Structures are given as structure tokens and as C-alpha cells.
Amino acid sequence: xxxxxxxxxxxxxxxxxxxxxxxxxxxxxxxxxxxxxxxxxxxxxxxxxxxxxxxxxxxxxxxxxxxxxxxxxxxxxxxxxxxxxxxxxxxxxxxxxxxxxxxxxxxxxxxxxxxxxxxxxxxxxxxxxxxxxxxxxxxxxxxxxxxxxxxxxxxxxxxxxxxxxxxxxxxxxxxxxxxxxxxxxxxxxxxxxxxxxxxxxxxxxxxxxxxxxxxxxxxxxxxxxxxxxxxxxxxxxxxxxxxxxxxxxxxxxxxxxxxxxxxxxxxxxxxxxxxxxxxxxxxxxxxxxxxxxxxxxxxxxxxxxxxxxxxxxxxxxxxxxxxxxxxxxxxxxxxxxxxxxxxxxxxxxxxxxxxxxxxxxxxxxxxxxxxxxxxxxxxxxxxxxxxxxxxxxxxxxxxxxxxxxxxxxxxxxxxxxxxxxxxxxxxxxxxxxxxxxxxxxxx
Numbered sequence: 047x048x049x050x051x052x053x054x055x056x057x058x059x060x061x062x063x064x065x066x067x068x069x070x071x072x073x074x075x076x077x078x079x080x081x082x083x084x085x086x087x088x089x090x091x092x093x094x095x096x097x098x099x100x101x102x103x104x105x106x107x108x109x110x111x112x113x114x115x116x117x118x119x120x121x122x123x124x125x126x127x128x129x130x131x132x133x134x135x136x137x138x139x140x141x142x143x144x145x146x147x148x149x150x151x152x153x154x155x156x157x158x159x160x161x162x163x164x165x166x167x168x169x170x171x172x173x174x175x176x177x178x179x180x181x182x183x184x185x186x187x188x189x190x191x192x193x194x195x196x197x198x199x200x201x202x203x204x205x206x207x208x209x210x211x212x213x214x215x216x217x218x219x220x221x222x223x224x225x226x227x228x229x230x231x232x233x234x235x236x237x238x239x240x241x242x243x244x245x246x247x248x249x250x251x252x253x254x255x256x257x258x259x260x261x262x263x264x265x266x267x268x269x270x271x272x273x274x275x276x277x278x279x280x281x282x283x284x285x286x287x288x289x290x291x292x293x294x295x296x297x298x299x300x301x302x303x304x305x306x307x308x309x310x311x312x313x314x315x316x317x318x319x320x321x322x323x324x325x326x327x328x329x330x331x332x333x334x335x336x337x338x339x340x341x342x343x344x345x346x347x348x349x350x351x352x353x354x355x356x357x358x359x360x361x362x363x364x365x366x367x368x369x370x371x372x373x374x375x376x377x378x379x380x381x382x383x384x385x386x387x388x389x390x391x392x393x394x395x396x397x398x399x400x401x402x403x404x405x406x407x408x409x410x411x412x413x414x415x416x417x418x419x420x421x422x423x424x425x426x427x428x429x430x431x432x433x434x435x436x437x438x439x440x441x442x443x444x445x446x447x448x449x450x451x452x453x454x455x456x457x458x459x460x461x462x463x464x465x466x467x468x469x470x471x472x473x474x475x476x477x478x479x480x481x482x483x484x485x486x487x488x489x
Contacts, residue, residue, distance in 0.1 A: 076126035078102075082109040089113075089122035092381055093148035095137060097130040098367070101152060101201070104401050108388035121384060130154070141167040141372060149375040150385055153198060155189060155366040159449045162192045169371040169378055170195040174386035181410035183363070185444040190368035198368020199389045202404035204328040205438055206260040206351055206362045209335070213345045214244050214323040222349055228289070231352040235299030238323045246299040247324050248313075249290045251463035252306030254455065256327050258463075260362035261286050263443050265354055269454045270446040276489075278454060279475070279482035287474035291466055302468060314338040326351065328364045329405045329435070332423055343426045348434055350441075359441040409439045450485055457481040 080102055083089050094105055102125045109123040126148070128136070134157045140146035141161065153161055161168065175187055175196040183203045190198025210222045218238040225234050235246030250256050262268065267282040277283075293300045300322075305312035308325055314334075317325070318341040325331070335346060350360035369389060371381045388394050395406035396416040403423055411417055412432040423431065462481050465472040472480070 076128050078127040080106065080125045081122065082106050082125065083113055083120060083122040086113060086120045086122060089120040090377055090380060091122045091124065092150060092375075092377060092384065094123060094125045095133055095148045095151040096125065096127055097133045097152060097154065099127045100402060101367070102127060104397060105388060107397055107401055108384070108394065111393070112384060112387055119380070121380070134160075137161075137372075140374070145374065147372040147374040149377060149381045150369060150371055152201075152367045152369050155368065155445075155447060156451045156455065158190060158198065158368055159447050159451065161370070162197070163449065166192060166195075166197055167373045168197040169373055169375070169382055170197060171199060171371070171382060171386065172196050174382065174390050175199070178390055178408055182408045183439055183442055185442050186363055186366065186407050188444045189366065189447060190370075198370050199385060200407045201367040201369065201389070201402075202328075202330055202365075202398060203407055203435070203439075203442065204330060204363045204365045205405055205435055205442060206326065206328050206364050207434065207438075208349050208351055209325040209327065209331070210347050210349060211244075211320065211323050211342065211345055212347050214238060214242050214320060217242050218323070222347060225349070225352055227356065227358075228352045228354055232293060232297055232299060235293070235297065235323075239299055242323070244320055245301050245322050247293070247326070248303035248308065248322050249294055249300055249467060250303040250307045251468055252303075252459050253309065254458045254463070255364050256308050256325075257290060258283075258286065258458065260326065260328075260351065260364050261289075263362035263364075263445065264351060264359040264441070266359075266443060268446045269451065270448050272446055274446070274448050276450075276482050276485050278485065279478040284474045284478055287462070287466055287478065291470070291474065294467065295470070309334060311338075318342065329431075330365065330403070332427065333403050336422060336426055346427055348427055348431055350434060350438055359443065361438040361441050363442045363445065405435055409436065412436055412439075450488060453485055453488060454481070457484065 078099060096102060105123060105125055109121060113120045134154065137147060137151055138160060172195060179187065186200040186203055187196055190196060190200065212222065215222050215238070218241045220234045220237050225231050238244055238246045262283050265282050265286070267277070267280060269276070269278045271277050294302065303313060304316045307313065308327060318339050335342060353360050369385060371378065371385055375381045389398065392408065392411055395408040395411045396414060398404045398406040399417050400421070412435055417432060462477045466474055466477045
């Protein structure tokens with residue numbers, strides 16, 4: 047609760063600064079506002095807050111479809127896009143103060159636990175979620191649940207996969223379909239280093255979402271257990287961090303990621319030039335390829351993550367946004383029905399792919415005609431994307447997100463990875479124990 051108190055104080059200070067006469071008042075306003083259905087007389091007004099402008103594309107499409115299909119119940123949707131921190135802080139303050147919240151809002155995964163403290167100020171979505179759970183990747187819905195209530199609707203599965211540069215792998219004499227385990231991955235990496243000018247992989251020090259976290263998740267580990275206790279320094283996590291160290295300095299098949307993370311301009315240029323043979327990232331990273339690495343079109347194949355042992359999990363669900371209906375809405379039933387229409391219906395899940403390029407949580411649409419239609423992703427990566435996903439849908443563990451998850455991110459990106467992987471100044475056990483104790487002291 048101490049952390050929540052300080053977060054609220056920070057939010058109040060941020061809001062007071064934004065509303066003062068110091069020239070910062072514009073920071074309390076949305077970066078972009080779009081109104082859909084403003085020309086429809088008698089439409090019910092709903093507001094939607096997001097921190098990702100691309101998400102408005104999905105809601106625009108849904109609002110237009112809703113108004114076409116429900117002419118007797120039209121809506122006027124005001125979609126407002128804010129900077130990440132501002133939106134989350136203002137939303138938390140609004141919910142705690144009891145006024146100022148939108149009808150519908152996006153909440154990013156690592157911030158989500160802050161909104162479930164005490165009695166959630168959100169509307170349960172059970173009547174819409176429960177009927178589709180059997181045909182969905184349920185672990186993604188559990189991320190946004192508390193005490194049997196489902197509050198957030200996921201935007202994607204975030205299935206983590208391996209992206210292989212087939213041109214490099216072919217030159218190295220490696221069949222990517224023979225890479226089943228991390229041991230196989232290391233052996234393949236030796237061939238890449240021996241026969242090409244590339245390394246096999248990169249290990250980041252600025253984003254654990256792209257290596258460390260999915261690699262421990264696939265081993266049924268995490269940063270916290272289901273009771274919220276810190277397990278960051280457990281044996282599985284230490285061994286995984288040691289593996290990342292060793293493939294750089296012992297096996298010599300990988301190197302530190304240029305730019306510290308694989309979402310940087312330095313890294314994009316490096317990959318375009320064939321610097322490495324593979325990238326570990328969630329499926330939503332496909333858009334990063336298309337937007338930033340055009341030279342690799344037709345050269346990238348998507349395959350499962352290597353397992354730690356035969357029969358082990360070959361994926362993990364990383365990243366995500368849960369969309370909620372707040373309890374301040376005056377149109378709760380309409381807002382919930384519209385949110386379900388947008389992100390839970392079959393058509394809505396198809397649009398998560400066709401509009402946003404995300405892997406939809408309902409796997410029963412992964413073989414639908416709409417999802418299989420040719421588009422820019424199939425042009426770039428080939429046609430087997432959803433065949434791979436169907437093979438992995440039962441191998442994605444639930445994550446244990448707490449209000450301290452952002453602190454683990456900070457510790458990893460500023461201390462753990464720096465000391466173990468870059469400076470080699472601490473062992474994995476030492477660095478993880480030091481960080482874990484710091485998180486424990488915060489609680």
C-alpha cells in the first residue's frame with residue numbers, strides 16, 4: 047500500500063503541475079482526439095482513453111460497425127490518446143477520487159495491478175468473457191482478473207516466438223525446423239558463427255521482455271509467485287541468466303544487443319545489415335520488422351521458441367493491454383456491450399489481426415477465412431503464422447503481475463543486466479538476490 051500511496055501522490059503532483067499557470071497546462075490535454083459518430087442525432091456518448099494511437103483504429107472500426115448494426119442504439123465515441131505515464135496516472139487518480147474517469151480505458155499490463163488494489167473501480171466483464179474462455183488463450187484473461195471477476199479484455203496473446211533469418215541460416219547449413227531445444231539453438235549458433243559473418247542472437251540489457259522474462263516463463267517461473275511473493279532470485283531464474291551470460295562469453299554465439307534493446311534505431315540498422323540470425327520477440331513485433339527492417343522481407347521465418355527440455359513449453363505471453371469499463375460510466379451496460387463487441391466477438395478478434403496485426407486471444411478465429419486472407423504480414427513472413435500459433439496455444443503460462451512489476455523492470459534494465467551481462471561484475475545469483483531484496487524492502 048505504501049507504493050500505491052506514493053503513486054497517488056505523484057499523480058496528484060503531475061495533475062497540479064499540468065493545471066497550473068506555468069505553461070505546462072497543455073500536458074493535461076490529449077495528444078490526439080477523434081470523435082466517431084458525432085453526426086448521428088441522439089447517439090449515446092462514450093469516452094475512450096488510450097496511450098497507443100494505433101488502438102484507436104480498432105475502436106473507430108468497431109464504432110462504425112456498431113452504428114451500422116445498431117441504428118436504434120447508436121454511439122458517439124470520443125477517443126483520446128495520451129502519453130503513457132500521463133494517461134495511467136490520471137486514470138488512477140480519477141478512479142481513486144471518484145470523478146473524471148472515462149467510460150472505457152486501456153491499461154498496460156505492468157500497470158494493471160495498481161488498478162486492482164482494494165475494491166476495483168472497474169466493471170466486471172464476466173457475462174461476456176466466460177462464454178468465450180473455452181475457445182481462448184485463458185492465461186491472457188487471467189492477467190486482468192481478481193476474485194473470480196474479469197475486468198480487462200486483452201488486446202492480443204503476445205505469443206513469443208523466434209524470428210529466424212533464413213538467408214543466414216541456409217548459408218550456415220542449419221535447418222531451423224530441427225531447432226527444438228535451447229541446446230539445439232546453441233549448436234546451430236556455432237554453425238552460424240563458423241560459416242557466416244553473423245552471430246546467432248543478441249541479448250538485450252534494456253528490455254527483459256525480449257529474452258529473460260519469456261525464457262523463465264516457459265519454465266513455469268516468474269518474478270513473483272501467485273501470492274505476490276518475490277521469487278526473482280530463485281534457482282530457475284539464476285540459471286537462465288547464467289545461460290544468457292554464457293552464450294555471449296563462453297559459447298560466443300551471441301552478443302549484446304546494439305542499442306541495448308531490439309526496439310531501437312541502432313538495432314534495426316544492425317539487423318537490416320544481417321548482424322544476427324534470429325530475434326526472440328512476441329508476435330506483435332512483426333510490425334517492427336515491417337516498419338523498420340524492410341530489407342528483410344521474405345527472409346524471416348517464424349518458429350516456436352526453443353524448449354528447455356523435450357516436451358517443454360515453447361512460448362510465453364509477453365506484453366499486453368487490458369481494456370476496461372470504469373465504474374464511473376453512466377452507461378455501464380452499453381459500454382460493456384460495446385467493449386465486448388470491439389474485442390471479444392469473433393469479428394472483433396478478426397479485426398485485432400486485420401486492423402492491428404495482433405494475435406487475437408480467441409484461437410477459434412485463427413483458422414478463419416478473414417484471418418487467412420493475404421496481407422502485408424503474410425507477404426513479409428510467409429503463410430504459416432497461425433499454424434505456428436495453433437501449435438503453441440496451450441504452452442503459454444499465466445504471468446503473476448503485481449504493483450511491483452515495474453520496479454523489477456527498472457532493476458533488471460539498470461542493474462541486473464548491466465552488472466551481469468555487460469560489466470560481468472556480479473554473478474547472476476548475486477545480482478538477482480540484491481534486486482529481489484530491494485523489491486522485498488519496498489513492500
